[in-house]
Amino acid sequence: xxxxxxxxxxSVSPGQTAxxxxxxxxLGDKFACxxxxxxxxxxxxxxxxxxxxxxxxPERFSGSNSGNTATLTISGTQAMDEADYYCQAWxxxxxxxxGGTKLTVL
Amino acid sequence: EVQLxxxxxxxxxPGGSLRLSCAASGFTFRSYAMxxxxxxxxxxxxxxSAISGSGGNTYYAxxxxxxxxxxxxxxxxxxxxEMNTLRAEDTAVYHCAKGHNGSYYxxxxxxxxxxxxxxx
Numbered sequence: 001x002x003x004x005x006x007x008x009x010x011s012v013s014p015g016q017t018a019x020x021x022x023x024x025x026x027l028g029d030k031f032a033c034x035x036x037x038x039x040x041x042x043x044x045x046x047x048x049x050x051x052x053x054x055x056x057x058p059e060r061f062s063g064s065n066s067g068n069t070a071t072l073t074i075s076g077t078q079a080m081d082e083a084d085y086y087c088q089a090w091x092x093x094x095x096x097x098x099g100g101t102k103l104t105v106l
Numbered sequence: 107e108v109q110l111x112x113x114x115x116x117x118x119x120p121g122g123s124l125r126l127s128c129a130a131s132g133f134t135f136r137s138y139a140m141x142x143x144x145x146x147x148x149x150x151x152x153x154x155s156a157i158s159g160s161g162g163n164t165y166y167a168x169x170x171x172x173x174x175x176x177x178x179x180x181x182x183x184x185x186x187x188e189m190n191t192l193r194a195e196d197t198a199v200y201h202c203a204k205g206h207n208g209s210y211y212x213x214x215x216x217x218x219x220x221x222x223x224x225x226x
Contacts, residue, residue: 037151088213097143
């Protein structure tokens with residue numbers, strides 16, 4: 001079965017750029033999306049189809065996908081961005097989530 | 107405004123059954139694929155099942171194949187998940203989610219979830 005791998009945790013200072021990776025075999029040949037989940041809340045889609053921002057998502061969120069790695073980039077990270085982030089891709093009749101990355105802003 | 111409201115969760119014994127519902131509003135329900143995603147306490151997201159807008163195509167994670175059945179009633183704008191032969195590892199919050207532009211992922215709206223606890 002297809003697997004997506006994310007680092008368990010990433011730390012960033014306020015105002016700096018946070019980068020979260022998601023790795024999978026030939027992931028660049030598929031579309032990847034990203035979710036943000038804060039404690040006690042449902043996930044929120046922040047990037048769809050590799051690099052598109054849904055309505056209402058701040059411009060500081062961006063995405064890319066090439067080769068075996070999709071990347072979520074948060075520019076000018078704010079304290080409110082502290083959350084768990086999950087990548088997702090579709091592969092032959094199933095969809096898969098990465099294990100999640102806890103982003104700490106300190 | 108899009109709303110997804112799950113119900114039907116609760117405490118069930120191992121080997122038991124439960125039926126979850128997800129009432130949808132604010133969009134043309136029959137035009138969109140829908141999915142169930144679960145999250146065990148303190149764990150990550152796990153996709154469970156998906157169904158096409160017409161209901162003619164269904165997909166399942168290996169972990170639930172043969173035990174869970176997804177269905178929908180487009181006349182009632184409601185999504186269902188019939189869960190049989192439940193195991194302790196099925197304990198989780200179950201969310202229904204709407205696919206963006208008809209896709210089976212890119213979930214642009216989620217319900218708040220309903221908790222299923224499998225325990226004796």
